[in-house]
Amino acid sequence: MWLGLVVASFAADAREVRVGVYDNAPKLMLEADGTITGILGDLLREIAQEEDWRLVPVPCEWSRCLDLLSRGELDLLPDVAYSDARAARMDFHRVPALYSWSQVYQRPGQRIDSMLDLEGRSLAVLEGSIQQGYLMDLLDNFGVRVSWLPVQTLQEGFDRVISGEADAVVANHRFGDQRALEMGLRVTPIMFQPVQLFYTVPRGRNADLLARIDAHLTHWKDTPGSTYFDILRSWGFEHTETRIPEHLWWGLAGLLAALGLALLFSLFLRLQVNERTRQLRASEERLSTILNSVEACIYIKDTELRYQYANRKVCELFGASPERIIGRRDADFFDAETAARLEQNDRLVLERGERFAEEEHNRTRDGRHVNTFLTVKLPLRRADGHIYALCGISTDISEQKKILEEVHQLAFFDPLTGLPNRRLLIDQLRHALANCDRTGHEGALLFIDLDNFKNLNDTLGHDMGDLLLQQIAERLREHVRENDSLARLGGDEFVVMLEGLQPEGGEAVHQVRHVGEKLLGVLSEPFSLDRVVYRITASIGVAMFSDSDDTVEELLKRADLAMYEAKSAGRNGLRFFNPSMQAAVSARAALEADLREALQTEQFFLELQPQVDAAGTAVGAEALLRWRHPERGLVSPGEFIPVAEATGMILPLGDWVLRQACAQLAAWSRDPAMVGLVLSINVSVRQFRHPDFVSRVLDVLEDSGADPRRLEMELTESQLVDNVEEMIGIMMRLRARGVRFSLDDFGTGYSSLSYLKRLPLNQLKIDQSFVRDLLVDSNDEAIVRTVVALGESLDLRVIAEGVEREAQRDKLLALGCRYFQGYLYGRPGPAGALSRCVAREA
Incomplete structure (x- = not known):
């Protein structure tokens, strides 16, 4: 009780902070359990944990x-x-939590x-x-009309x-790039702001919250490997310190306006110099104040290119007073190359x-500083x-x-690697x-894909995986030519693009094969990962430009x-695209479509093959699935079952x-001659591991009225390889409830005897591959x-499939089957x- 009071008291002392949360992935999101997440959400939760704040999310x-x-109904609003x-x-803290920019995204076409x-x-x-x-003002300046x-x-x-409903959408790039990829939108080149x-907090309130946020952000950003950088990396972003003068363009526009005003005012003063000396001096002081207040270098040079005027920014750039600048040339402040280029530009004016x-890219005389200026003269x-002089305005845009x-x-x-990404690669391919x-x-x-790269991440961690990449x-990079292109598409996929190959006599293919085999050899050499020696191989697919029909998408797809053909052939190899690959893919797609149609139009039916005892009396049957296609006729199960497995059908x-x-079992239960038969069906691993499999089987049994003791499910050894404990629990x-189990194709897999004795089996089924050569192969015997001996020891019935001849049956009987x-x-x-x-037997 005392401990509970202490905990309750501690929880009561925690400060409650009402946080506004709107969906703006990946920066700010709200999980279903009420947890604030996203980049800014994770940062806030870390701060709240250290400051003992209790965050109360307010979705809006x-x-x-x-x-x-x-209205003060929120204490804090991120993003x-x-x-x-x-x-x-509202009030803002000092240290920015994140940097971003805006981008326009459009639909394809x-x-x-x-x-x-x-x-x-x-x-x-x-x-x-x-x-x-911002965009309204920008487009108005361009004279562009937008709905x-x-x-x-x-x-x-x-x-x-x-x-x-819309042609395009504006979003911050962190949210937009992710959604555009997921929804199939295209990123436009329009980036801004x-x-x-x-x-933020309400104006004049919760200043202490901002102070603590600033303290944590300052400490984290100054500490490599801190929580701040870990959170950025966890969301797939690297920290980039970005600053841009907010007054840059407004200042330049103001300078141009001020310059025009100054020139007009100067002409007016010339006409009134004798009569308005006092006013002229006052105006000059005001003009000097204006020119010295803008964030750009403003100067005047005479026809000998000597400085006649320099404002405050010019003095700061040269580190000298106006008196030390007036009358001197650029060669006194810049290196010889910069001074010569500036003189050439000034002469044009x-x-x-x-x-x-x-x-203009200007280097100081000591060579230590290079600044980039947007200059107008x-x-x-x-x-x-x-012409008696020139006036220059140089804005530092470094x-x-x-x-x-x-x-x-x-x-x-x-x-991660500094290589061109998919966007740049597609542009280079075009x-x-x-x-x-x-x-x-x-x-x-x-197209280069690392073999079994997932094993490295699972065993040594993602940091090691990144280091290997x-x-x-x-x-x-070291083993491709300078005129070739190298890119990383993502994950463990890389692409090398070769150009300028000679097409005569198949020479290009030989060159590509040579490059591919060299890269395979280079990648198979060991890597040193933080004192761990690691070896990995790669599979390479090649598509020639001449096979691409001049489309980037087709070229990438064929490579x-x-x-994948290289991986299917055993990995660590190189394969060229050929039409047979495409034909196989097209045939597979057509088969998938026909399979879906067959499910809807009930083109499937069952055939039963009897199972008998030593006397030849039927004891059951195996239900075999058949597909009668309206045009192709009977389709082999070996052709459509793998497709159904791969697609989830x-x-x-x-x-x-x-x-x-x-x-069928329910129908047999009403026939005295058939009531004792067992009917076996084959169950796939995907079907068996479905969360609702057990309840679905029991519901069908109850709805049909079938006896569960007469239903037998056949499983293969391959289904027992992964997660045996889960399989045992389902069985x-x-x-x-009475359902029987048979282990099909026994002897062709890698069944562990320790698991075999725990499985609730009723029957072992000898694979027909052993029966086929039983009379001539002593190993099969x-x-x-x-x-058979194993089945007897485990009290399991043993049945042999594929028995086609009496001699095979007699041999099996002699062996105890x-x-x-x-x-x-x-x-x-x-x-x-x-x-x-069965009726004839009776």
Whole structure:
């Protein structure tokens, strides 16, 4: 009781924090059990655990969350982008929790490659979001007219695109890339508005919450391997520190306006210089204040390229006062190469009177700093049109360039290996195919998949798996030509694209084979994973460009098919795509479609093959499934059963067989001659392990009125390989209700005797492969003798299948086998034929 009071008191002291949660995967989500999750959710839960906060999630849509926060009904709202308008209504902490940017996603078949392509389109956007206001202003500046479709959630926006109500949707890239991949939407090249994401509280309240969040974020970001980085990696993202001056474009526009005003004002002062000296001085001071307050370098050079004016930013760049800059040239501040290039640009302005606008990469004289500037230079003219100087405005965009490079890296390169990703590979493939058509050269795509890579992750962990992928990428990089392309598609899949191959005389195929075999050899060499020596192999599928019909999708599909052919051939090998692969795939697809149609139109039927004792008296029968196709006739079970297994159609098919078998048993129970027969059916592993299998069998038995003791289920040894304990449990539950079990094809698998004695079996079935050569193969005879002895020791009935000759039966009798099934006693046929046979015996 004392301990309970202490725990209750401790729980009462925990601070309750009401948190608004809206669905914005992977940044913020709410699990079914009420747990806040996602990147920002996981960070908040870690902070809450250390601060002893009790988080109370309040589910709401985005606009509703903002309304609840402004009314003080929420204590904290995650995943909010900063804006001045929002800062007037809510408080933000200092250290950004996450960085993001916005992107436009379109449905397949659209052609949206730039802002101008949005003209006349319908665009879904989150209502009340910063994205909406920003994009409206941006498109207005471009003169692009868009039909806006406000939505309450990002998922609703993607659904509107899928349904055709909208042409495209705007979302943050973390949510959008994941949903686009899942829903089959295309990512457009339109990226905009890098933002910083924060946790917010109502204006003037809960400042202590923000202070503690800042403290944790500051500590985590300064500590490599901290909780912050672990959470990012767990959600599949690497941390990228991104900053962009919010005032960049507004400042540039303001500078241009201020410059125009200054020039006009300067001309006006020239006309009034004698009369308004005092006003001129005051105006110059105001102008100097304006030019010194903007975040750009503003300067004036005379025709000798000597500085005549330099504002505060120029002084900061050169580390000198205006007095030390005026009258000097660029060679005094920049290295020789930069100074020469600047002089060339300045001469274009002074001598030709041309406006100059370009990016300039300027290195300081000591060579330690390189800055990138967006520079605009204009000629200054007197009243007679004579050029007497130039004015330059240079905005430092070094940080922005760095951010754009990082965004490009994230969009087109794999963060783990640094290789091009699938998006960039597809673009490279399009160019390569077009180049091959133009030059007549051949090319090839090598699809590389590691063999049994999952075993490494399961045994040594995902960190070791990532380390191996990095080493494989580096090894592949070292062994491909400079003009070849290497990419990582994801997981353990890599692609090498070869170009410029000579097509004459099959030489291209020989070159590709040589490269593929070299890569197989390179990858089979051991890897060192943190003092662990690890070996792995790979399977490579090859598709030649000439077989692709000039489509990237077809080329990738054929290389993938060839890779799976290599795996089917035993792994650690190389296979080329050929038409027979495609034919097999097409035939498989047609068979799947026919199989679904057969289930709906009841094209299946059962045939029964009798099972007899030593005297030839029927003791039961095996129900064999048959399919009569309306056009192809009878389809072999060996052809359609594997397809049914692979596609999951074995479940309704097996259920149909069970119902038919139980109905047959119920019919036999009304015939004195048939009431004692046992009917066996084959059960697949997928059917047997279905969660509702036991209840379904018992329901069918009860509905049909069949005697469970007359129903026998045949299992194969292969079904016992995985999770034997689960199999035993299922069998015991059915055995308790009277259902019998037979182990089919015994001797062909790897049954463990320790499990065999625990299985609730009634019968062992000797596989027909041992019966076929029983009279001529002493090994088969020894196996049959052993199985019979094993059955007797375990008190199990032993039946031999595939008995076709009397000599085989006599040999089996001599070896102690007393039950048989095969053509000697009857071929599979309708139930009526079996009934007539039993009636004759009676």
